[in-house]
Amino acid sequence: MSEMTTALEMRNITKQFPGVKALDEVTFTVKKGEIHALCGENGAGKSTLMKVLSGLYPTGTYDGEIVINGEVKRFSGIKDAEHSGIAIIYQELALAKDLSIAENLFLGKEIAQWGVINWEKVFKESEKWLTEVGLTDVSPETRTGTLGIGKQQQVEIAKALSKNANLLILDEPTAALTEQEVDILLSILREFKERGVTCIYISHKLKEVFSIADSVTVLRDGKTIGTYRVDDITEEKVISLMVGRELKQLFPRIESQPGDVVLKVQNYTVTHPDLTHRKVIDDLSFEVRQGEIFGIAGLMGAGRTELVMSLFGSYSGVASGTVEIERKSTLIKNTQQAIKYGLALVSEDRKKYGLVLGMDVKNNITLSSLKQISNSGVIDQHKEVYQGNDYMKALRIKANSVETIVGTLSGGNQQKVVLGKWLMTKPKILILDEPTRGIDVGAKFEIYTLMNELIKQGVAIIMVSSELPELLGMSHRIMVISEGRKTAEYKAEEASQEVIMTAATGGRAG
């Protein structure tokens, strides 16, 4: 391999944290103009490696060397890496939502003379970059916050390009995108490839990896397992390399054990919190039985999250219709009541809604069940440690002890802490909103297994998910909603990705 065709070479990178070797002699080579996927479970070292590359961990804090276009580089900060043409687009977008697209694009490098911004030039330049990323239908003056996530991401990419980036790193770019938006993103990336932009693509979604990447490098436990051309390897093989064992099946579904109807929702309508004439949920009816997994499918913005939040008493829009829990008509006004009726909600955003990141594992697990571990308002610390330990072991949460601060855990382990918190409330109906978003294959499997355990014990599970294979693989019945209305309900064996997508787009296929 000649030097000229190699865009990036990271040689023997070792990064040590107190007590952990996050990267152990990692070698990573990317050829010019290719799309190179980086795969690995959470905690495998992908993010650490990219932080080394982007200068977030400066030279001296790690061993090994970075070679770009044949030149050894020593970055002492993010700016240095940017000068070498490296740009990272993180999973959590870093745009100022109240500023216009143009302002965001030129943030920190405004076109100005004597501190006065030349708006005409800024807008002209912005339009040029927006065209590059295929965003031609929005004006550069648009407030960024009004755009959908997909378009915001395009703005981020435009911003990276405007900094003359020729090595683009995308960290889980499609985690929050709809299928349509994913397609747009992938086609933009293909176009870039034509123009010779090199791209590192980090994703858990192997389908995307295989549809777009040229090569894939697998990391496991801080070590390079290998680099392969995608034509020479299969999805199953990559998964087994990632987890270090053969996964027999991705979705360990078991037969449902349907018992009584525990939740019956009829003519449920929820208004928008601000625009009271708009309905986010419109005349919806369904029922859920004990011992089954009830899946809810729909596109982003279809009202899935609003529905479950409202049922849980934590949505500010006004709800009408009837809700029966165990044949008793109830109207849940707040989360305290919801918990009392045996509901539990694992929300889609664990950092925002699920965890107190500064608290330790046991404090988070017991947060909704403080009554169980206290006597007239005084916490029994012994009980708390014992209970925390029990859940930590049962859920196989990887942490040093129950006193580990939750913010330091990986995504999958954080999600398990949230699950632990809700399992401790002994729920009858467990609502899971995107339960496996952003967590690795191994942890996903553990969560599926846990769901099976729960339905065996007679818990009813409602699962909202954007990942159709997961919904099809785990649910016993699937309800599809579109624009707040129920458009279809299928038994697991009747459903397929095609019929669900048709129903999710309002029945108007294509």
Place this chain on the structure above:
Amino acid sequence: MKEQTVIESEYEQTPLVARSWKTLFKFDARAYTMIGALLAIWVLFSLLHERFLSPTNLSNLFLQMSVTSILAIGMVLVIVAGHIDLSVGSLVGFIGGVVAMLNVWYDWPALPVIIVAIAIGALIGCIQGWIIAYKAVPAFIVTLGGMLVFRGLLFGTTGSVTVAPLSPGLKAIGQSYMSDVIGWIIGSIGLLIAAALVLRKRASRGKYGFAVEPLAISVARIIATGVLILGFVAVMNSYKGIPVPFLMVVVLALIFTFITRNTTFGRQVYAIGGNPEAAKLSGINIKRRVMLVFVLCNTLAAIAALVLTARLNAATMTAGQNYELDAIAACVIGGTSLIGGAGSIMGALIGALVMSSLDNGMSLMNMESFWQYIVKGGILVLAVYVDIHTRNRKNNAA
């Protein structure tokens, strides 16, 4: 099967003695910095003025820090919950005015006056807390308004005159001292309780397989606490004895430390400050908890008002001015995060002692009062700078 063992081994504690030595020093780095800063201030003042460390002055110092400390205890809860209370200074002035009027003008005896003062504090806490929690008006605005309203109420009800002197019974709250014998008894009981707590913690940590600190350290801790407590009693007794207001601070600090550490209410307040959205979805009644936090804070302000008025033996128009800032500064110097979710009563007390030491030392040296403002302001900013700096370093290392 192999996978299983890997994960199991990650659960294993590392109950190494070496590790617990290390964590001990790492964990308490912040506390040591604060205590170190306090000692540095003391050494400096004792070099600049020979009477700074005299029993008389130390007794005065602990008397002076009492009001700030009582306010800071309540303020910790408010700030931990993610709010702020700017009204406590004016509230101290207003309730002090009511106390003096009832006692001086209407000849009410001490007990009913105390009850009324505390009731007013609780009621005002209810009102402010209700507007903040249930009507969603930011605490900054509500208590800024309160700051003006209560100062105005003080002027209006007293007719802007100083109300003095108080009856001896009421004066005792702020001006009396424990007799030597009682001082020693209290000190000894304190020491026994401290020793029992250290040993109990050791025992329970051992039971769960957590890292237990070496016995030598536990013993050293007990001895250090003993020297501190008994030394304090000896110094105080060589003047007039332990000041009653300071004893009140100790009792309140113990009660509120228990509340923050061992009650569901305390835990929920920290969760609310740490992540209000998650706390709400976890089924915590945020509104009720926040309101209660303000009730407690303003009730403590009423107690502070009683102490201050009794000590000054008068209600004046400027009583309590800027005290809210001293209390907030004490909390922040003591490591309470203004974002919410973190902070301790003990830290706030050390912060209050730092602020009071600066006041006391500079007055003792007859420095003009403008210097006191400048130095205190500078120290506040410096303390937070050091705190953020050390925190960042810790984060980068992790």
